[in-house]
Amino acid sequence: MFFSLKFNRMETIGFIGTGNLGYPIAENILKAGYKLKVYNRTASKAKPLEALGAELVDSPQAAASKGGIVMSLVADDRAVEAINTDALLAALGEGGIHVSMSTISPDGARKMAEKCKAAGVHYVAAPVFARPDAAANKVGNAVISGDAGAKERIKPLLSAGFAKNIFDLGEDPGHANVLKLIGNFMIAASIELMSEAFTLAEKNGLEVKTVYEMLTSTLFASPIFRNYGGMILERQFAGNPSFDAALGLKDINLVLQTGRNTLTPLPMADLVHSRLTTVLAQGVKDADWLALATGAMKDAGLKI
Amino acid sequence: MFFSLKFNRMETIGFIGTGNLGYPIAENILKAGYKLKVYNRTASKAKPLEALGAELVDSPQAAASKGGIVMSLVADDRAVEAINTDALLAALGEGGIHVSMSTISPDGARKMAEKCKAAGVHYVAAPVFARPDAAANKVGNAVISGDAGAKERIKPLLSAGFAKNIFDLGEDPGHANVLKLIGNFMIAASIELMSEAFTLAEKNGLEVKTVYEMLTSTLFASPIFRNYGGMILERQFAGNPSFDAALGLKDINLVLQTGRNTLTPLPMADLVHSRLTTVLAQGVKDADWLALATGAMKDAGLKI
Numbered sequence: 214m215f216f217s218l219k220f221n222r223m224e225t226i227g228f229i230g231t232g233n234l235g236y237p238i239a240e241n242i243l244k245a246g247y248k249l250k251v252y253n254r255t256a257s258k259a260k261p262l263e264a265l266g267a268e269l270v271d272s273p274q275a276a277a278s279k280g281g282i283v284m285s286l287v288a289d290d291r292a293v294e295a296i297n298t299d300a301l302l303a304a305l306g307e308g309g310i311h312v313s314m315s316t317i318s319p320d321g322a323r324k325m326a327e328k329c330k331a332a333g334v335h336y337v338a339a340p341v342f343a344r345p346d347a348a349a350n351k352v353g354n355a356v357i358s359g360d361a362g363a364k365e366r367i368k369p370l371l372s373a374g375f376a377k378n379i380f381d382l383g384e385d386p387g388h389a390n391v392l393k394l395i396g397n398f399m400i401a402a403s404i405e406l407m408s409e410a411f412t413l414a415e416k417n418g419l420e421v422k423t424v425y426e427m428l429t430s431t432l433f434a435s436p437i438f439r440n441y442g443g444m445i446l447e448r449q450f451a452g453n454p455s456f457d458a459a460l461g462l463k464d465i466n467l468v469l470q471t472g473r474n475t476l477t478p479l480p481m482a483d484l485v486h487s488r489l490t491t492v493l494a495q496g497v498k499d500a501d502w503l504a505l506a507t508g509a510m511k512d513a514g515l516k517i
Numbered sequence: 518m519f520f521s522l523k524f525n526r527m528e529t530i531g532f533i534g535t536g537n538l539g540y541p542i543a544e545n546i547l548k549a550g551y552k553l554k555v556y557n558r559t560a561s562k563a564k565p566l567e568a569l570g571a572e573l574v575d576s577p578q579a580a581a582s583k584g585g586i587v588m589s590l591v592a593d594d595r596a597v598e599a600i601n602t603d604a605l606l607a608a609l610g611e612g613g614i615h616v617s618m619s620t621i622s623p624d625g626a627r628k629m630a631e632k633c634k635a636a637g638v639h640y641v642a643a644p645v646f647a648r649p650d651a652a653a654n655k656v657g658n659a660v661i662s663g664d665a666g667a668k669e670r671i672k673p674l675l676s677a678g679f680a681k682n683i684f685d686l687g688e689d690p691g692h693a694n695v696l697k698l699i700g701n702f703m704i705a706a707s708i709e710l711m712s713e714a715f716t717l718a719e720k721n722g723l724e725v726k727t728v729y730e731m732l733t734s735t736l737f738a739s740p741i742f743r744n745y746g747g748m749i750l751e752r753q754f755a756g757n758p759s760f761d762a763a764l765g766l767k768d769i770n771l772v773l774q775t776g777r778n779t780l781t782p783l784p785m786a787d788l789v790h791s792r793l794t795t796v797l798a799q800g801v802k803d804a805d806w807l808a809l810a811t812g813a814m815k816d817a818g819l820k821i
Contacts, residue, residue, distance in 0.1 A: 319721065344735065348821045354735045367569055380731045382723065391721045392728055395714045396736060402785075403737075406706045409783050410699045413772075416779040417623065417695045420687065424696055427684045432646065432700060435739035466715075475720040477817045479713050481706075513781045 225250060226370065227276030227283035228267075229261040230294055230315075233455060234341060235286040237349035238314075238374040242284075243295040245373035250276040277304035282367060284374075286314040286341065289463055297325050302332035309334045310363045312370070316340050316397065318467050319387030320474065326359065326386035335363035338386045340393035341375060344455045348375035356396075358382040358389035392472060398468045400437055401461065401485040401505060407442050408506035412513045422446060445506045447479055448517065454501035461502025462489040529554060531580030532571075533600055534619075535563040537759060538645060539590040540619075541653035542678040544586075547571055549677035554580040581608035586671060587632065588678075590618040590645065593767055594625040601629050606636035613638045614667045616674070620644050620701065622771050623691030624778065630663065630690035639667035644689045644697035645679060648759045649796035660665035660700075662686040662693035695775060702772045704741055705765065705789040705809060711746050712810035716817045726750060749810050752821065758805035765806025766793040 225248040228239045235253075239262055243249050249267040252275065253259040259269055270276050273296045277283050283305060285296050293315050297386055305311065311329055313322065313336060326336035336359055343353025355376035357364050364381065371379055382388040414424040425446055429439045465486045472479045488505040507517050529552040532543045539557075543566055547553050553571040556579065557563040561571055576582050577600045583588050587609060589600050597619050609615065615633055617626065617640060630640035640663055647657025659680035661668050668685065673684055686692040718728040729750055733743045769790045776783045792809040801808055811821050 286550070329755075345679065356731065378735060381726070382727065385722065388721070388723050391718065391723055392731065395717055395728065396524055396732060397731065398717075399710060399714055399737065402706075402710045406703060406785055409781075409785055410703055412777070413699055413702075413776055413781050413783065416781045417692070418689065418773065419692050419695055423684070423686065424699065427658075427660065427696065428700060428703065432684060432741045433703065433739045435737045435742065437736045438739060445799070471721065472717055475717070477713075477717050477720045478813070480813075481710055481715065485785055492643075509782070509784075 223248060225278055227252070227273075227278070227281065229253070229273050229283060229285040230287040230292075231262065232286070232288075233345050234343070234348055235314075237345055238286065238341070238505055239267070240265065241349070241351060242370060242374045244416075247370070247373065250278075252276045272300070273298065273418050274300040277301055277309065279304070279306045280308040281305060282310045282312060282370065284312040284314060284367075284370065288315070288460065290317045290484040293317055293321065293325060297328060297336075300418055302329060302334050305332070305334045307333035310337060310367060311335070312337050312339050312367050314339050314341050316464055316467070317392050317473060319390045319394075322390045323385070323387045324457075335360045336386055337363050338369055338389035339367065339371060340389055342393065342396055343375050346455065351375055351441065352377045355379045356382055356389045356392045358384065359386050360384065394464060394468045394471055397461070397464045398479070398482050398485070400441065401465060401489070401502065402481045403442050404445070404503060404506050405481075405485050405488060405509065407445055408509040411442075411445060411513060412478065412509050415515060416513055441503065445502055449501065450504040450507055450517070451497050451500045454499055456502050458489060458492045458497070458500035458502045458504055460503070462486070462493060465489055527552060529585065531577075531582070531585065533577050533580055533587060534559070534591040534596075535566065535588040536590070536592075537649050538647070538652055539618075540566075541649055542590065542645070543571070544569065545653070545655060546674060546678045551674070551677070554582075556580045556809060559608040559689065560592055570688065576604070578604040578608040581605055581613065582770060583608070583610045584607065586614045586616060586674065588616040588618060588671075588674065591783060592619070594621045597621055597625065597629060601640075602712065603631060603636075603751065606633060606638050609636070609638045611637035614671060615639070616641045616643050616671050618643050618645050620697050620768055620771070621694055623636050623694045623698075625776060627689070627691045627773070630743045639664045640690055641667050641671055642693035643671070643675060644693055645699055646697065647679050650740050655683045656678055658681045660686055660693045660696045663690050664688065664689065698768060698772045698775055698780060701765070701768045702783070702786050702789070704745065705793070705806065706785045708745050708749070708807060709785075709789050711742065711749055712813040713751060715746075715814050716819060719819060720817055745807065746805055753805065754808040754811055754821070755801050755804045758803050760806050762796045762801070762804035762806045762808055765809070766790070766797060769793055
């Protein structure tokens with residue numbers, strides 16, 4: 214029994230995409246005892262993982278092994294398409310799994326899953342709810358959908374990589390992405406909401422920190438309001454983004470696109486879309502998506 | 518020492534306004550051992566409190582005693598003005614306190630406080646964060662502002678009546694009301710946000726309950742998202758409102774008015790204002806303000 218566990222742990226996993234979020238996840242998986250073949254478009258970003266035993270490879274398909282698991286975490290639909298190639302699927306082969314952790318469109322996920330299926334490969338959608346520090350500390354949340362057996366097989370990897378909790382959304386590979394988009398929409402809207410609330414407080418002469426403490430210790434005592442509210446107070450809008458404003462805008466675009474495809478009007482999503490567009494249009498350097506909070510402040514004449 | 522404590526507990530308090538929220542607070546204060554003189558415009562609503570020892574009186578000023586405390590909880594600025602009369606202030610006299618628990622405009626509170634001051638009476642703003650059931654269970658939150666000594670004197674009454682926590686916003690009698698309005702604005706916006714999110718989930722074929730469970734057990738694990746989200750799932754929009762849609766609209770009007778007075782654009786408040794206006798315009802019978810959640814659902818063609 215112990216031997217078998219040990220053996221599974223030594224399984225070689227392919228890992229594609231060591232950006233802000235992918236890097237700490239790959240690091241955690243290595244530290245958990247898995248072997249890792251890592252591909253990143255910009256190889257230098259993955260380089261430090263070699264010291265932890267990772268093998269760097271020069272193509273996505275070189276990270277795959279027959280019947281094995283490849284995890285990917287990249288920017289958008291197009292980037293996942295560029296990974297999920299015939300070459301990759303041939304290298305994975307029958308019984309292989311592509312764990313797609315990127316935040317992409319539900320329809321894109323379904324298309325990718327169809328392509329995998331034709332090659333005998335399972336596609337599991339497993340987008341990541343975590344900023345890089347939360348992923349590093351394994352207190353993130355995973356939402357997964359896809360083939361039941363494949364999901365069972367990859368759960369230990371998600372736990373090893375970043376996830377405190379794993380929520381199973383069923384078989385439809387698009388569903389995990391819908392929930393991920395809903396979550397990001399709700400975070401963005403909460404940032405806008407706190408920004409308007411704090412601005413109203415400040416313009417009425419209240420101490421904003423007291424308002425923040427009252428609300429986030431009672432009615433709104435949740436991680437999102439507590440953490441993002443604190444970052445708004447600290448004005449952590451740019452400089453060292455842990456989630457790029459451009460990626461945030463990409464996600465809100467996906468939310469609106471998902472709404473359009475299903476005839477769902479989303480006025481709050483329209484509003485945060487406008488805020489994020491403004492951040493990018495104004496050319497704020499190294500903007501975090503939290504910078505959407507500056508919109509309500511600037512509108513009201515506050516100094517940022 | 519014990520005798521003195523006992524004596525204070527037996528102090529007679531005036532209580533004005535035994536509506537949905539006022540009634541359980543008056544009941545709690547009576548049960549804590551205080552004597553109560555109760556005035557309500559519609560006397561029949563206060564009648565059951567007699568069985569608990571309350572004395573019903575036929576005017577606001579008849580509830581007051583020299584140097585004593587009168588608590589009031591009524592619908593709006595005009596109703597507080599109708600209570601805070603020369604007759605009431607004369608009956609309270611030097612050292613008396615008017616504890617105003619109603620959700621009113623910050624400027625209205627300041628005006629009321631000025632009038633009190635001229636009569637030697639302290640005005641303490643102490644709006645209530647609690648729906649009736651939370652008040653009954655004394656798990657509500659109080660935010661208070663006004664004279665320091667008066668605030669200390671009335672804190673035990675707020676704890677006895679409804680408050681688990683009391684947050685002190687300083688001396689400006691308007692500030693507690695600003696925070697109360699901000700809180701109600703944030704609740705209303707959160708209802709709209711969850712409604713849009715759940716609608717997007719439903720239209721994409723996800724099980725909404727799973728979405729609700731995932732979000733409110735992790736990122737949005739706060740009382741507001743948990744409780745109101747659950748009520749949205751249960752479609753508790755009308756029939757037995759614990760917070761009337763009309764009162765909710767009144768509060769959002771005050772939020773917008775407070776924004777206008779301080780040049781603070783609040784697009785999310787504009788949106789929930791529009792939603793609540795629609796609920797009232799459509800003549801939903803006995804609508805709770807939670808019914809604002811029906812807007813996004815109906816817009817997307819969902820059956821309520």
